[in-house]
Amino acid sequence: MKKRSKWTASALAGGAAGLANGFFGGGGGMVLVPLLTGRCGLDQRRAFATSVAVILPLCMLSAGIYWWKGGLDFVLALPYLLGGFLGGFLGGKLFRGVNMVWLRRAFALLILYGGGKALFF
Amino acid sequence: MIGWLTALLAGMVTGILSGFGVGGGTLLLVYLTAFAGVPQNQAQGINLLYFLPAAAMALPAHYKNGYIHRPTVGPAAAAGLAAAAVAAWIATAMDVQLLHRCFGGFLLIIGMRELFQKEEGQTPEEKTSEEGRR
Numbered sequence: 001m002k003k004r005s006k007w008t009a010s011a012l013a014g015g016a017a018g019l020a021n022g023f024f025g026g027g028g029g030m031v032l033v034p035l036l037t038g039r040c041g042l043d044q045r046r047a048f049a050t051s052v053a054v055i056l057p058l059c060m061l062s063a064g065i066y067w068w069k070g071g072l073d074f075v076l077a078l079p080y081l082l083g084g085f086l087g088g089f090l091g092g093k094l095f096r097g098v099n100m101v102w103l104r105r106a107f108a109l110l111i112l113y114g115g116g117k118a119l120f121f
Numbered sequence: 122m123i124g125w126l127t128a129l130l131a132g133m134v135t136g137i138l139s140g141f142g143v144g145g146g147t148l149l150l151v152y153l154t155a156f157a158g159v160p161q162n163q164a165q166g167i168n169l170l171y172f173l174p175a176a177a178m179a180l181p182a183h184y185k186n187g188y189i190h191r192p193t194v195g196p197a198a199a200a201g202l203a204a205a206a207v208a209a210w211i212a213t214a215m216d217v218q219l220l221h222r223c224f225g226g227f228l229l230i231i232g233m234r235e236l237f238q239k240e241e242g243q244t245p246e247e248k249t250s251e252e253g254r255r
Contacts (some may be wrong), residue, residue, distance in 0.1 A: 007196045014197025015204040022208025024224055025165025026146035026172065029139075030231045032197070034238070042190050048141055049188030054197045056176040061202050062209040063169040069213035076159070077167040079125050080149065081174055083132020084139065088175030091140015092182030098141060107144055108235035114151030115228025118221055 009039040014054055021058040025066070028055045044100055128157075132171055139172060140179030144231075146172050151228065154221065161221035165212065 013035035021028035029051045036047035066072050131152050139145030146168050153164035183189055212220060 006192070010193045011196040011200040014199065014201035017197070018201030018204030019208045020227070021201065022205035023212045024150065024227060025212070026150050026168040027227060027231070030144045030147050034234070036193065040193055042193065046188050046190050049183035050190045050193050052140070052176050052179055052183060053189050053194050054201060055172070056180070057198050058201045058205045059169050059172045059176070062205045063173065065206065065209040066166045066169060066213055071162055071213050072166040072170065073163055076163065077170045079128035080132035080167050080171040083129045084136040084171040084175035085178055087133040087136020088140040088178035091137040091175070092179035094137065095141050095182065096186060104235050107148060108232050111147060111151060111228050111235065112232035114155040115225045115232055117155045118225030118228060
């Protein structure tokens with residue numbers, strides 16, 4: 001692929017992830033990873049790791065805007081922050097040995113459950 | 122106290138997944154809204170905060186392993202920042218119940234896609250991960 005079209009594909013993928021990140025406060029990776037493997041030609045493992053690097057600054061900005069508009073509860077968030085800190089560290093360490101396919105299948109089911117509940121109940 | 126520990130554990134489990142880049146944030150949102158009964162807008166704020174340490178802790182390992190594709194990061198992050206700003210602005214001004222329904226629709230779409238997706242972009246060293254499976 002030409003350099004320019006790769007740049008455009010990356011920018012579009014990032015833009016889509018940004019919409020999800022700002023609007024839903026998460027889920028950017030779920031949008032970004034398939035676009036990186038499909039449109040940008042990254043292999044799966046690279047796409048996952050790269051998406052973490054792309055989404056971190058997006059989260060900072062979105063969190064800043066949520067905070068500014070009064071939507072952040074730091075006390076409520078604290079245990080999740082600590083958990084995320086530990087989990088993120090482990091995730092980085094364990095990443096090389098994990099089976100992606102089964103991991104994603106298990107998620108799909110949980111996510112569908114959450115989606116159904118949010119939509120219909 | 123129990124609630125606090127449960128929250129810590131939920132953050133840690135989803136944090137591992139966030140470190141992988143596999144949608145830990147999405148899962149934490151599902152946990153918060155569907156199981157813990159946190160309102161959608163509060164849950165989104167928590168999720169954004171939670172991702173910061175999770176990602177920051179995972180990135181050094183990814184970088185060291187050479188998994189970060191740097192030419193992609195620049196344009197994707199630049200466009201993403203602009204889009205996130207607009208979307209966050211809209212979300213924080215929106216009716217919480219409507220936001221919750223939109224989130225439900227979003228989950229159904231990505232859940233279906235995850236379930237039925239074809240495998241693409243397998244890494245050559247993917248075999249090692251087969252062996253790493255318990």
